[in-house]
Amino acid sequence: MTRKGKRLALISAALAVLAMAVGLVLFALRDNIVFFYSPAELAQKHVAPGTRLRIGGLVKEGTVVRGEDRNVSFTVTDRTADLDVTYKGLLPDLFREGQGVVVDGALAANGAFRADSVLAKHDERYMPRDVADALKKQGVWQGEKQ
């Protein structure tokens, strides 16, 4: 094969792989990304029930109710809007009232949020950045505890 032919073959092979990759990426990005909202943002957005979402905020004091069979319900708040969350499973070690939390899941038909995973902050200095941003936006940010 000539040098030119070889180069052409190489380039077309590269383009084929690239096209495949681009296709995969676009396909995956359409179906597999999850939007992050604070409860106040969610209230404005009218998201259809069943859409996967990630919600960040604080666990509202006095709302954690532990039911039978590891069912838990609590309210996530950004001090502007509240969102009721139900969850079945084990809560992370650092889950506490008044502290930052991020929940993954989807809205149920009744407007409550059904979480399938609950993430809490990593240590006392850490607040999920998304939560911090949301709190700053709502004007209730207390500043970093250092």
Place this chain on the structure above:
Amino acid sequence: MIVETGHFALVLALALALAQAILPFAGARLRDVALMRVAQPVAVAQFLLVALAYGALTHAHVVSDFSLVNVIENSHSLKPMIYKISGVWGNHEGSMLLWVLVLSACGAAIALLSRAMPDLLRADTLAVQGLIGAAFLAFILLTSNPFARVADPPWQGRDLNPILQDPGLAIHPPLLYLGYVGFSTVFSFAAAALIGGRIDAAWARFVRPWTLAAWIFLTLGIAMGSYWAYYTLGWGGFWFWDPVENASLMPWLAGTALLHCAAVMEKREALKVWTIFLSILAFSLSLLGTFLVRSGVLTSVHAFASDPERGVFILAILVVFIGGALALFALRAGALPTGSLFAPISREGALVVNNLLLTTACATVVIGTLYPLALEALTGDKISVGAPFFNTVLIPIALPLVLLMPIGQMLAWKRGELIGALQRLRTAFAAGVVALAAFGALYGAPVLSIVSAGLAIYLVVGAFSDIAQRAALGNVLARLRGLPLSAWGTSVAHAGMGLSLLGLAAAGWGVEQIVAMKPGVAQDVGPYQIAIEDVASRAGPNYAETYAVMAVREGGETIARIEPAKRFYQARRMARTEAGIVTLGLGQVYAALGEQHADGTLDARLYYKPLVLLIWLGAMVMALGGGLSLADRRLRIGVAARARAAQPQPAE
């Protein structure tokens, strides 16, 4: 005093790094050998000074010198000694100091191990290395000084983040940094080749051991990080597609591609420009990873306190080095001599396909990692791109790559024969099909696991088919001994990949249960039963823990006991789950505690994970393969130059 000595040593190291960046470079342009050779002693001295600074910080941590901000914020007098020593890099400042220590060690190693290298190449390489060092030393001194003091030292420190208090902290970061930063050597070699305008097979031979060494450490570092996350986070997962994990995967993919195309360049002098490009890419992705992890744009356990000033500084370093290298590449790559020809069906051709697939995989990981950041910056929308995205994109790239790996090994250089190669892989194909059927019958769905497991066995058998067939040609032992170590290295590394794939495939057959356990009542987990025998409390050095003694039974007989625990660290008032794990064969039984209820029941996550150890053992086998290849006598540093001296090459 020791602390100030360390701080002073760091400032001096910055001055030497600047000298190392300027003098040899000027010498190389002026063709002044004496000036060029300044690079070596300066590089070694720079390393010694950084090591002195590092030692001073370690000393402060070991003796709990609470007059240092860094020690106050990350240490505690009751902290066990191993975490006092490894806690030095368990924070932003210390980890950056380790970064620079490894960087200067790489520079010193080049200086000491490059006797056979042409003066010009060595001078330019060390100059680039010095420039990188100067940038990061300035970063530490200006934004992240680990030696900052307080006027009023407190009596006690705030302790290290409990999540980091684990033996994994002693192993994972140093290994990962040796890999990450190890690619700086290859970057410097590539920049030097572009500056000097000369690149040949000898260059590839000089670079080869550095690429291999960095790749080995990165492989081990990633595997160790994955195992640490697996046993410490209590979710039983080993890879979370967290941006920080991706930050280490990107240079690994680029480095793996580099390893393979450098082989083409070394053997056949082809793909030169591409090799240079990948050399730049691998370290650029390491820098990108450092930026993602250390600048605070991401929040994770790896991103310690965030500070916008630091982010901007690292971003500037990133732009200067990646931009500078790519600009140099754009200017000079066209002037590099083109390499030799090869047929599409050949070892070279196969390695080109390997590179295409690996760089594509790398690009998709880059997109998945940076897309959320870009989208947030542009539109303010916050999204997360997680496992579903990466699985959808990477599995269709990875599985064909695995299918092609043994075929590539079977093809001859320059011109190969596809039919012949496939025929020689008969045994491997047969083994794969048998494994497919066996795993399907034994474990069943999901289909992806069965297919991957079949491919994994095909890959392991296929990796050794070439060696086996060569050995079968005559006196087996003599033949096996006669094979070059690098051939063994390839086979062992490919087989390691197969083992890892088998472990990953088996994840689909695992059992996960979240249960409320009553003491004495056994719970089925896969083929085993788990029962709580006792729940008690005890005190550790800087924590108190509640632990459960659980018996793991098989057929009524207790075969092991595990002690999952919940620890409470007083200094930070923080709880942490300590999983109870027992290894049974290549699988593991894994238990993590949840809450304890008033009626005596205990929430727990119980997992049975068949073959899970193969994921990490496979990575270690891959690294072993790299080590074998590194040990190949024919390819040692210096041999190339001696060989060249013996038989002068024709002018290009």
